[in-house]
Amino acid sequence: MHGIYPLYRKEMADHFSSTRFLLISALIVMVGVLTASMVGMSIQEESKGLAKPTLLFLLLFTATGKLFSFIQFIGFFGPLMGIILGFDAINRERAQRTLSKLAAQPIYRDAIINAKFLAGVTMITIVLLAIILIISGLGIRLIGVVPGAEEIWRLFIYFVLSILYISFWLGISILFSVTFRTTATSALASLAIWIFFSFFLGLGSGLLADAIAPVQGSSVTPEMVLKHAQVQKIVSSISPMILYSDATSTILDPMRKTTSSLLLMGPLERLSLSRFQNPLPLLQSLYIVLPHLVSLVAITLLCFGICYAVFMRQEVRTI
Amino acid sequence: MSEEFIIETEGLTKRYGSYTAVNQLGLNIREGEIFGFLGPNGAGKTTTLLMFLGLTEPTAGKVRVCGLDPARDPIRVKEQVGYLPENVGFYDDLDALENLRFVARLNRVPDNESAKRIDELLSLVGLHEEAEKKVGAYSKGMRQRLGIAEVLVKEPRLVFLDEPTIGLDPDGTNRMLDLISSLSREKKITVFLSSHLLDQVQRICDRVGIMIKGNLVAVGPIEELARQRWGVDKEHHTLEEIYMKYFKEA
Numbered sequence: 025m026h027g028i029y030p031l032y033r034k035e036m037a038d039h040f041s042s043t044r045f046l047l048i049s050a051l052i053v054m055v056g057v058l059t060a061s062m063v064g065m066s067i068q069e070e071s072k073g074l075a076k077p078t079l080l081f082l083l084l085f086t087a088t089g090k091l092f093s094f095i096q097f098i099g100f101f102g103p104l105m106g107i108i109l110g111f112d113a114i115n116r117e118r119a120q121r122t123l124s125k126l127a128a129q130p131i132y133r134d135a136i137i138n139a140k141f142l143a144g145v146t147m148i149t150i151v152l153l154a155i156i157l158i159i160s161g162l163g164i165r166l167i168g169v170v171p172g173a174e175e176i177w178r179l180f181i182y183f184v185l186s187i188l189y190i191s192f193w194l195g196i197s198i199l200f201s202v203t204f205r206t207t208a209t210s211a212l213a214s215l216a217i218w219i220f221f222s223f224f225l226g227l228g229s230g231l232l233a234d235a236i237a238p239v240q241g242s243s244v245t246p247e248m249v250l251k252h253a254q255v256q257k258i259v260s261s262i263s264p265m266i267l268y269s270d271a272t273s274t275i276l277d278p279m280r281k282t283t284s285s286l287l288l289m290g291p292l293e294r295l296s297l298s299r300f301q302n303p304l305p306l307l308q309s310l311y312i313v314l315p316h317l318v319s320l321v322a323i324t325l326l327c328f329g330i331c332y333a334v335f336m337r338q339e340v341r342t343i
Numbered sequence: 344m345s346e347e348f349i350i351e352t353e354g355l356t357k358r359y360g361s362y363t364a365v366n367q368l369g370l371n372i373r374e375g376e377i378f379g380f381l382g383p384n385g386a387g388k389t390t391t392l393l394m395f396l397g398l399t400e401p402t403a404g405k406v407r408v409c410g411l412d413p414a415r416d417p418i419r420v421k422e423q424v425g426y427l428p429e430n431v432g433f434y435d436d437l438d439a440l441e442n443l444r445f446v447a448r449l450n451r452v453p454d455n456e457s458a459k460r461i462d463e464l465l466s467l468v469g470l471h472e473e474a475e476k477k478v479g480a481y482s483k484g485m486r487q488r489l490g491i492a493e494v495l496v497k498e499p500r501l502v503f504l505d506e507p508t509i510g511l512d513p514d515g516t517n518r519m520l521d522l523i524s525s526l527s528r529e530k531k532i533t534v535f536l537s538s539h540l541l542d543q544v545q546r547i548c549d550r551v552g553i554m555i556k557g558n559l560v561a562v563g564p565i566e567e568l569a570r571q572r573w574g575v576d577k578e579h580h581t582l583e584e585i586y587m588k589y590f591k592e593a
Contacts, residue, residue, distance in 0.1 A: 030448035041436075121432025125493075127398055128426040129449040130418045339399065 027131025028139050035143030039109070048108055049151050052101065053158060059094050060159040063087045064166030071167065079278060079303060081171040082178060084163040086276045094159060095276060098152075098186055099269045100222060105151065106193025107214040109144040112207040113137075113198045114335065119207070137198070137335045141328060144194040145187065152186055174306050181275050181310065188320045189268040193218070195327035202335045221263045229259035264323055271316035278303030349374045349501050349533050350395060355404035357390050364390040366557040368404070372535060374500070377527045379548035380537040381586060387557040388537040389429070392503050395535075396426055409500060422450070425494030425502040429509065431486065435479030439470055439489055442478055443496055450497040457496065464492040468522060484515030491522060501533040502526070508543055520547050545582040553586060555593040561585075 039045050067083055085094045092100075114137070117123040126136055156179065164170060171179070196217055200210035233256040239248050260266045274280045304312075350372035357365040365387040372378050382388050393399040395408050397417030406413060413420045433442050440461060447457035465471045468488040473481070481489065487507060494502050507523065508516045524547045526532045538544050544551060545565060552562040561568055568585050 027449050030445065033448075034445055120435060121428070121430055122434060123432075124428045125426075125431060125446075126449070128396060128421060128428070129446065130421040130451075130497075131449055132418070 027129065028135040028142075031126075031131070031135055031139035032143050035139055036146065039143060039147050044108055045147070048105055049154075052105065052151060053155055055097055055101075056094060056155040056159055057162065059092070059097060060084055060162045061166065062090055063093070064163050067167050079175070080167055080169045081160075081163065081175045082276050082278075084159055084167070085179070085182070086273060095182070095269070095272045099189075099265055099272070102186065102190045103193040103218045103222075103265075105148065106144070106190040106195075107197040107211070107218065109147055110140070110194045110197035110201060111211040111214050112201055113140045113144075114201040115205055115207050115210055116201075118205065134332060134336060137202075137332055141191075141194065141198060141331075144198070145191050148190045148194065149187055152183060152190070156183060177306055178275055178278070178309070181313075182272050185268065185271055185275065185313075185317065185320065188317075188324050189264060192264050192320065192324040192327055195324055195331055199327060199331040199334065202331055202338070221265050225260060225263045225266075229256045232256075232259050261319075264320065267316045267319050267323075271313040271320070274313050275309055278306075278309060280304075280309075347373060349409060350535070351405075351407045353405040355391075355394065355406050356402050357387070357394060357399065358402045363557050365394070365401075368559055370552060370559060370562065372533065374533055375527065375531055376549045377524065377534040377536060377547055379544035379551040380535060380554065381539060381541065381544060381551055381582075382537075382554035383539060383590070386554045388554055389505060391554070392426065392505060392535075392537060395503065396421060396424060422497065423500045425497060425499035427490045427494045427502065427504045427507060429505040431490040431493075433478040433481075433486065433489065433493075436477060438475045438477050439465065439481075439492075440474050442489070443493055446493050447496045452496065460496060460498070461492075464495050467495075468492045469518070484511050484518070487511060487515070487519060488522070491519075491526075495526075495530075495532075499532060501535065503535045503537070505537050506539075507536065508538070508540060516543065523547055541582045541586055551582065553589050555590060558593070560589050560593060 063084055067080060067087065071080060087093055088096070114123070117126065117136075123136075127133060160171070160179075193214070197210065197214040200213045201207070204210040204213060233252050236255050237248065237251040239252045261270075348371045350370065352368050352370045355365060355368040355370075356363065368391060380388055380391070390399065394401050394406055395413060397413030397420050400414050408420050409423045411420050434445070437445070443461045443464070444454070444457060447461065448454070452460065462471075465474050468491055470485060470488055470492065473485065478486070478489065491504075491507070494504075504523065508519050511519060520543055523534055523536065527534050536544065536548065548565075550562065550564050551568070553560050553568075561571070563571070565582050565585070
């Protein structure tokens with residue numbers, strides 16, 4: 025596409041030279057190394073004496089060491105990286121009056137926003153890849169287990185899910201950078217959404233479930249409890265965080281066979297869970313998280329689509 | 344439509360809701376001339392420029408720039424036309440060279456050719472010494488001159504300059520005006536200059552057009568406009584007198 029390459033190149037150069045990006049990657053890499061070494065050492069302790077430990081490698085990413093697991097960390101702080109990469113994408117150009125100059129060059133207008141989004145996604149990919157490689161490298165040294173093909177595939181799917189998830193937040197923050205004129209407002213708006221999804225939606229889904237399907241009074245039936253749990257699950261699955269954490273914990277942990285809680289399982293499902301204790305094959309895990317994967321792709325594309333449409337429809341006078 | 348005009352418009356109109364920014368504009372610009380587009384703030388000058396560039400679509404009427412319809416063919420128009428917006432912005436953390444190289448790439452000028460071109464342009468606008476200084480440290484006058492260099496990187500046939508001398512000191516203004524007239528004389532570039540600083544326009548423009556409240560009320564060489572208004576050829580009518588007369592009538 026016309027003009028996208030020089031723009032992309034410039035965005036990448038800007039990202040690599042920006043201080044805030046270096047800061048956040050340093051933070052993420054540091055925490056990644058810390059969790060990996062903590063978890064790695066505790067696995068080392070526990071697996072001592074086991075004749076043939078299975079699926080140890082993926083535990084590096086899923087086990088909660090002293091504080092939290094790596095996937096919880098990315099679930100919580102990954103959005104921050106997306107927001108930092110995108111919150112001033114368009115309104116900074118507007119503030120320094122370069123946007124109208126770009127519009128006067130022989131490029132399509134969508135090249136501007138596409139290049140920014142692509143450059144952001146590339147940065148996310150680079151940082152995540154770096155962290156995963158650091159953890160794998162450290163982990164292999166610490167626990168001395170080389171990952172098999174299936175574990176690498178699982179890790180790869182996790183990698184793709186994480187890129188999508190953080191790209192969603194990149195999309196949100198670019199959208200706010202298109203709609204708000206000042207960078208401070210767009211940053212705060214993105215952070216507000218982040219806080220809403222990470223803290224309040226959990227609480228809110230409980231409250232909403234209480235209102236729609238109350239579990240109280242003298243005669244509490246199992247149906248009431250079930251309905252309450254269903255409502256809560258539906259509401260909380262609006263949140264990309266819930267989607268992401270459900271999907272990633274299932275894909276990285278072959279012992280997990282469902283994303284629903286014990287309460288919501290049917291009797292047969294519960295029966296099969298107690299009968300068959302073996303890990304799920306990769307393909308079956310993938311089937312379980314496929315709806316989550318599709319939803320993540322959908323909300324990311326939707327978010328970028330809105331952002332694109334808003335940007336393309338803005339009068340040049342205002343840009 | 345004939346070949347000798349680089350810009351031709353007919354009944355060009357732009358409305359924002361019920362507000363008419365440009366009303367029935369009919370204007371022809373010859374290749375190679377310096378045209379001064381005058382009018383108070385908010386008269387519709389910038390809106391007209393945006394329609395010429397295909398950055399905003401006309402509500403009604405026809406416009407052709409370099410023989411093309413900017414609303415349908417914006418990319419090809421923008422390949423041949425340079426636009427210096429009012430208070431042009433640069434990437435302040437890059438130096439002049441990097442800013443120009445970026446714009447050259449957007450115009451698909453190959454890097455080895457753009458290096459030579461940029462070198463020449465920086466000498467032309469007198470920024471050769473400061474080429475490796477961050478643009479954030481530039482003075483207003485230097486930024487405007489860099490803006491001219493940036494517009495010329497694509498080797499345009501036609502340039503639109505929106506208030507190019509606003510906010511410059513007298514010396515900076517003079518250098519800028521000399522630069523603009525040399526573009527037309529030496530590089531044979533058509534210059535379309537929008538301004539409300541009348542004495543400056545008078546110094547360098549071949550013809551002027553006066554726009555008030557979206558209407559083009561007069562167009563022609565300055566002496567001719569004076570003749571039209573006063574009947575006799577009086578030498579001492581400045582552009583300012585002509586302009587104020589139109590302004591009061593409107």
